[in-house]
Amino acid sequence: MQKVEWLGMRHFGSERFPKCGKDGMALLIVLGFLAAFFVTVFYLHSYSTNQRYQSHMVSSSEVASRVAEFGAKQVQSMVRNAVAFLNSSDPGTFPKREKGLKEAQAGMKEFFEIFVDENGRLSEKEQNALISIPLAENTILSGLTFTPELKVILTLEGQKKIHEDSAIPGDSERAAETIGKFVIDSTASYDKVERRVISVFEQRTVQMxxxxxxxxxxxxxxxxxxxxxxxxxxxxxxxxxxxxxxxxxxxxxxxxxxxxxxxxxxxxxxxxxxxxxxxxxPELTLGVAPGNGKFGENFLLASGCTFYRDIQKDAGPFGTGFGVVRGKNFELWNTHQIYSRLTGLYQETKKEECFYFMSNISGVDNVQHSSILRLMGTPDSPSPTLVFGNVLRSYILEQGLRKKYGASPADCAFLPYVRREQFDSASWTAGLDPDSQKVLRGTCNGNWDTYRQAMSTPVSSVPFNEGLAFWFDPDEYTGKTTPRAIQPNFKTGVIPKLGKSLEYVPKQPENLLLGQNIALYRDDSQVFSGxxxxxxxxxxxxxxxxxxxxxxxxxxxxxxxxxxxxxxxxxxxxxxxxxxxxxxxxxxxxxxxxxxxxxxxxxxxxxxxxxxxxxxxxxxxxxxxxxxxxxxxxxxxxxxxxxxxxxxxxxxxxxxxxxxxxxxxxxxxxxxxxxxxxxxxxxxxxxxxxxxxxxxxxxxxxxxxxxxxxxxxxxxxxx
Structure with missing residues (x-):
């Protein structure tokens, strides 16, 4: 029975169960394959979607970066062009701010409105401005689905003075020279992606x-x-x-x-x-050069003009007494006049008689030779100007006698320089006739103080600026004889940059001495004092x-x-x-x-x-x-x-x-x-x-x- 059952079971299994097992396995395989297929498809779909997203993000980031860089470079170029315009000395670029606004290119209008002050130079203050940068359709926007957004802010920051307050004592113009930097902040966005580029220029604004x-x-x-x-x-x-x-x-x-x-x-x-x-x-005394030649300085000495004045009876030189020679009375007030002439120094003129008559002058370095400097030009190129410092000049005030009537301007008798202690001596100087000396001394009543008012004398302690008085005297000296005193008419209005006027005052030449302690002005504003x-x-x-x-x-x-x-x-x-x-x-x-x-x-x-x-x-x-x-x-x-x-x-x-x-x-x-x-x-x-x-x-x-x-x-x- 067991065998039969076993055989029956075997029969049953061999006929039914084996067939059923094969079909199930196939189904399982199909189901597994389908599951794997769907998983693969889902994975591939998810991967593809993620890749597309990542690719999209990378592309957007690149676009945003490119646009941000583009904005920064455009403003860099704009800043360079604007600064080049400010630095240009072409007359057509002035006034800077007005012309800059008128000729402004992209972004330039904002630059000149915000960063350039009313004086036409870079502002001393920190400033910032939003700069408009158009995006060109045929360049940066080519092939893009969306239009990027671009925002560029230009900032002038860190402005500080270049010079310390005590850099030059007395100077009040330091604030105009500054050092700082331009900061260009360019931010671009494309399809929700933002990128930012910063560019920094150091700048230095100086006065040349x-x-x-x-x-x-x-x-x-x-x-x-x-x-x-x-x-x-x-x-x-x-x-x-x-x-x-x-x-x-x-x-x-x-x-x-x-x-x-x-x-x-x-x-x-x-x-x-x-x-x-x-x-x-340093204190200097400059000898004035003689003549009107190539390097003479007579144009600063009344152009060699001869002045004359009448002799007053009972007053002044040659009118206070008689000159008695060999029983004859000489009344010079009836026959002669006193002439005067400013002239260069005689050692250089080679006029022997003049040299003798000035031989008693002390300080030969300053009265016999002219200086190596021509501070106010030459006769060919006269250039009167202001001389500052204790700068003096020396020359000869030549004086003498000339006949009143029938005499030429050259018919003059030179009156020698005489020191007080020499006045009563037998001989004043070589070349002077003893009888003439007696007449001169007698007509001055034997008084040296009276004689010295008419004698030739060195002038060596007057400001060099005295030359301005003779040059600008409106009487226009011509070198001819002039019936007037040596008192040039010189008075200026206020000299704007100096803030003061000048005037020639007889016997007060120190009024024309300009020291080193001064004030300077620009457009009525004091810019220096020291x-x-x-x-x-x-x-x-x-x-x-x-x-x-x-x-x-x-x-x-x-x-x-x-x-x-x-x-x-x-x-x-x-x-x-x-x-x-x-x-x-x-x-x-x-x-x-x-x-x-x-x-x-x-x-x-x-x-x-x-x-x-x-x-x-x-x-x-x-x-x-x-x-x-x-x-x-x-x-x-x-x-x-x-x-x-x-x-x-x-x-x-x-x-x-x-x-x-x-x-x-x-x-x-x-x-x-x-x-x-x-x-x-x-x-x-x-x-x-x-x-x-x-x-x-x-x-x-x-x-x-x-x-x-x-x-x-x-x-x-x-x-």
Missing amino acids: TIPVLSRFALTVLEIPDKDKLNSNLVNARGTAPETFTDATYTPLVVLGGQRVPDTKNNDPAQFLDKQGWVFIL ELGNVLPNVGNYCVSRCGRQFESGKILKEYLTGLRKTGMNPTGFYYVKGSFEWTEDWNELAVGGVGLVCEKDVTIVGMVKPAPTGDLAKECVNNQIYFVSLGGDVNINTGRRIEAALVAVKGRVRSSGAGIDVCGFVAARIMELSGLCNSSPKVVRYDPRYDWADSQAYRNGFRTVLERQPIVFFAKPN
Whole structure:
């Protein structure tokens, strides 16, 4: 039975159960396959969706980044263009703010409205503005589904003064020169993705003119070899120095920068206000050169005019007594007049009789030779100006007797200079007839105080500015005999930059002595009050503070400026050069637009200095002033060619190799070395009013904003 059951079961299983098991397995396999298929499909769908999302996010991020970078670069370019406009000296760009708004390109309007003040220069205050940057359809937006959003904020921040309050004692214009930075914050969003790019420019706004010094054509603080100041100019053949043919040396001529007025009837205040002035700190007495020749100074001595006055009976010289000679009475008040003439110094004129008659004068250095300096020009180029410091002049007041009737102007008897103790001696001087001496002494009643009112005498203690009174006297001296006293009519109105007027007062010449303690004004506002002698020693550090870049040598600076020229960038600004510096003529194409070179040691100029911008800079760089500033050395002029520049030696000298001096700008030196001037080469310093710190237009045109060549750029987290 068990076997049968077993067999039956076996039969049952072999017939039914095996068949049922195969079908179930197939079903399970199909179901498993379907499950796996659906899982795979779901996974692939999820993966694809995630990938599409990730790809979309990456694409949006890239777009947002590109747009943010685009905005930053556009504003960078806008800032550079706006600053280039501010730095341009093209007359067509003034007034800056008005012209900038009128000619504004993309974003420029906001820049000039917010960041440029009413004076046309970069604001001294911190400012910010939202800059509108249009997105170009054919560039940044090409192929995009959505339009990105762009927001760019330009900020001027960190503004602070470049100079300390005590940088130059008395200067009140420091706040206008600042250092700070432009920050460009560009944020872009695209399809809910934001990216932010920040770009930072350092900027330095400086004034190219040098405080106080650039108001003066010549500034000197020390003259160690003053014994060479007044010398004999005649040549070996004894030729009169008025011609200066083969002379032993020629003087240094200072020209104030303007043509003299055609008429002297107008108030000279405005003319003197614009002239380049002169400041010499050490006390000097300059001998006035004789004559009207190439280097004479008679134009500052009433042009050689002869004045005369009648002799008053019973009063004054030659009217208080009789001159009795050999029983004959001489009544000079009936027959003669007293003549007077201002003239240069007689040692140089080679007039023997005049030399004898002035032989008793003491202090021959100041009364017998003319100086090596012509501070107010020459007869060919008269240039009266203001001289500051205790600078005096010496000349001869020639006086004598002339016949009243029938005598020519040349028919004169020179009255010799006589000291009080010599008046009663038997002989006053060689060349004077004893009988004539008796007449002169007798008609003065034997009184030296009476005689000295008519005798020739040295004038050696009057301010050099006295020459202004004779030049601007409206009576126009012609060199002819003039029936009037020597009292020039000279009075100015208020000289705007000086804030005071000048007047010639007889017997009070000290009124024309201008000391070193002064005030300076620009547009009626006081910009300086102090001692002129304190300015130059402090100018060195002042100029260093203006320098935005430092170079190890002039060679490296030249490479840098060459790179700027190739890109068409204006190189204007102050540069610091370690060591010494040499200027050659190839610098003229590089240092344009207004450049200051501040050097640790010597500056040597071996070629012409005349900046000549080329290409696009030719229009942009109209004013191309050059400043050579030597901090611890000398400024050496080793060329006779024109130097259109300012020469400043803070602790040293401005000196010539002997080839000559032809400077158009101004000169300021601690030491004037006269031995370097004692040669026959021409020497001229012409003032250029474009350097004038106290002039409103020159000051306005002198501001420059210097940007870093490459900004700092980085990505930041969105706000």
